Amino acid sequence: MLTVQRKQLILQRLAAEGQIVAKDLAQELGTSEDTIRRDLRELAQAGKLQRVHGGALPASVAVGDLTVREGVSIDEKVALGRAGAAMIQPGQVVILDGGTTALQVARHIDPSLRATLVTHSPNVAVSLAAHPRLEILMLGGRLFRHSMVNVGADVIDAASRLRADLYFMGVTGVHPEAGLSTGDAEEAAVKRALHHRAAETVVLASSEKLLAASPFLVTPLRDVSQVVVPAGTPARTLKALRAGGVKVVTP
Incomplete structure (x- = not known):
């Protein structure tokens, strides 16, 4: 051959x-x-x-830069963003990752919600600024332009002083054996630090990320509270993900 x-x-x-x-x-x-x-x-x-x-x-095809990812699985990300926003309760401290799905969460938050939103993404912070009752805390560091998030020791140090109720983690790969992964080592380190400071971590994963892998592990799949996947995700995919020890739900 x-x-x-x-x-x-x-x-x-x-x-x-x-x-x-x-x-x-x-x-x-x-x-x-x-x-x-x-x-x-x-x-x-x-x-x-x-x-x-x-x-x-x-x-994972989700490792492209933010401009590329904005055109991928648009309807799914809107639905996932709406589902994520609905999980946020008044008075909570919530960490919102960077990325296109996180932007959809920000855009679908109830305008009347009073809560504290923490993010290391300038784009997400700007989107959250439209909600006058939210307290917005930005974690600063070196700007990683590929994903438009801040990374580095300063972000990790600031994260160590947080106690959040909920963290919406963005990843590019969701796999029962390879775990939750992303394409950059520093970005993965920041995600791990934020994950460790939240009572619950939720992953909102569009279909191109499911059963795919990227080079840098964030955490095993079983370590997060739940993974929210698009409606219509094949039963075979749901079964495979659940075999990784995580709760999998659809919007």
Whole structure:
């Protein structure tokens, strides 16, 4: 089998089965594991998959910058944002991550709500400013332009002094084995710090993030309170996520 044919087969299997085990595929095709690993490495470099120990998982298409992500799964993110906003109760301290879904949460908050919203995203803070009864706390640091969020030691230090009721965590990969992941190490560190300062962490995940993985782990799937996924998510996907030990709900 030619290299291009093997790579096409790998991508087809990933789409159909959700993972590749290098040893099994090598045996099936009668080739060496080194050959399969080389194919996986080259496909990973092209952004087509995410390598993991022993094989590969689908790469998240949500790792593009904010401008790119604004055009992905728009209707789903509106519905998820509305669902997230409805979870916020008066008087709570809520951490709102950066990203396009977090912006939808901000836009759907009840204008009469009195609460404290904490964010490390300038875009989210500006959107929240339209709600006159909200107390808005910004965590400052180095601006990571790719996601338009502040990252670094200053953000993590400020997070250490928080006690939040709820954290809406944004990620690019939601996978029962690979956990909750994102594409930047510093951003993942900030998300971990915020997660540890909240009584509950909720992930609002549009469909392109489900059963996909990115390079940097934030936390195992079972460590968050719940994952909210789009209505109409396939039963197979729901079952796989729930097998990761997390509560999965739809709006």
